[in-house]
Amino acid sequence: MNQASLYQNANQVQRHDAKLILEEFASTLQWRSDGEDALLDVGSGSGNVLMDFVKPLMPRGAQLVGTDISSQMVGFASQHYRREERTQFRVLDIGCERLPQELSGGFDHVTSFYCLHWVQNLRGALANIYDLLRPEGGDCLLVFLASNPVYEVYKILQLNEKWSGYMQDVEQFISPLHYSSNPGEEFTQLLNEVGFIQHNVEIRSEVFVYEGVRTLKDNVKAICPFLERMPAALHEDFLDDFIQIVISMNLQQGDQANGQDQKFISPYKLVVAYARKSPEFVNNVLVESPHQKRLKGLN
Numbered sequence: 001m002n003q004a005s006l007y008q009n010a011n012q013v014q015r016h017d018a019k020l021i022l023e024e025f026a027s028t029l030q031w032r033s034d035g036e037d038a039l040l041d042v043g044s045g046s047g048n049v050l051m052d053f054v055k056p057l058m059p060r061g062a063q064l065v066g067t068d069i070s071s072q073m074v075g076f077a078s079q080h081y082r083r084e085e086r087t088q089f090r091v092l093d094i095g096c097e098r099l100p101q102e103l104s105g106g107f108d109h110v111t112s113f114y115c116l117h118w119v120q121n122l123r124g125a126l127a128n129i130y131d132l133l134r135p136e137g138g139d140c141l142l143v144f145l146a147s148n149p150v151y152e153v154y155k156i157l158q159l160n161e162k163w164s165g166y167m168q169d170v171e172q173f174i175s176p177l178h179y180s181s182n183p184g185e186e187f188t189q190l191l192n193e194v195g196f197i198q199h200n201v202e203i204r205s206e207v208f209v210y211e212g213v214r215t216l217k218d219n220v221k222a223i224c225p226f227l228e229r230m231p232a233a234l235h236e237d238f239l240d241d242f243i244q245i246v247i248s249m250n251l252q253q254g255d256q257a258n259g260q261d262q263k264f265i266s267p268y269k270l271v272v273a274y275a276r277k278s279p280e281f282v283n284n285v286l287v288e289s290p291h292q293k294r295l296k297g298l299n
Ligand SMILES: C[S@@+](CC[C@H](N)C(=O)[O-])C[C@H]1O[C@@H](n2cnc3c(N)ncnc32)[C@H](O)[C@@H]1O
Pocket: 001, 011, 014, 015, 018, 042, 043, 044, 045, 046, 047, 049, 067, 068, 069, 070, 073, 092, 093, 094, 095, 112, 113, 114, 115, 118, 119, 223
């Protein structure tokens, strides 16, 4: 997914989820008392989730770094938000072998929305997120897909000889937790392995309803990695086949033949994880704050 303007105009689900989850976690994030927080966002895309929902929560003196593997996304966000103070966008592959030295250990917070399901090396990405946080501590809020019907649609499309040539590597674009029988447990284990001491992982079952064929097609176009590999003249045919498969999976509501608006239902599972690098210490004494007590299942 490299078309920032397409994504910026068809990311209602992603914005909806990020907004609600940030409202919920705004007071759990451990803001600094001096207001000089530094926050890095992983996979910022076109940048509007970061600027519309994360930035308003931050103290006025805070520094924001939006990152993305796609230089096209970073170029778009840098241009679009060029007037924002204390904000920069830069290219970063969160699954990379070695973090750039100037980023390592420099942040109080790492956030990431709808990105980590794109990263097959989830353990490497989490180890990097841990290393981006300051050595003395910091926290992260990570939100991504464990599963989504889009992945089953991709696998069926790949069997069609019209599309198989463009979709040989389909598994690379399926969430690393999609096949997991216990994604919450698997992700918790990874957080432990990379060194996070306190964490809370939830798998939330959500449903989003797409109103009409055009809305669903636009949302697919904004994120589908296979379209950019095929001539534009084939896009509508691919999207029509996509819709037929969605209908065959009984994810359609309403009957066009009876003059009803078509709706498409997408039941998906979202990982919502909050983790701290180290517990809160004041004068070498572990402090359990009221919000820590509230966190469900905190390790
Ligand atoms: C669905 S968009 C999410 C954008 C934004 N966070 C939001 O919530 O709207 C996913 C973004 O993750 C980026 N991405 C995919 N793999 C990545 C990686 N290994 N490192 C950093 N970003 C990555 C993509 O380029 C894309 O911009």
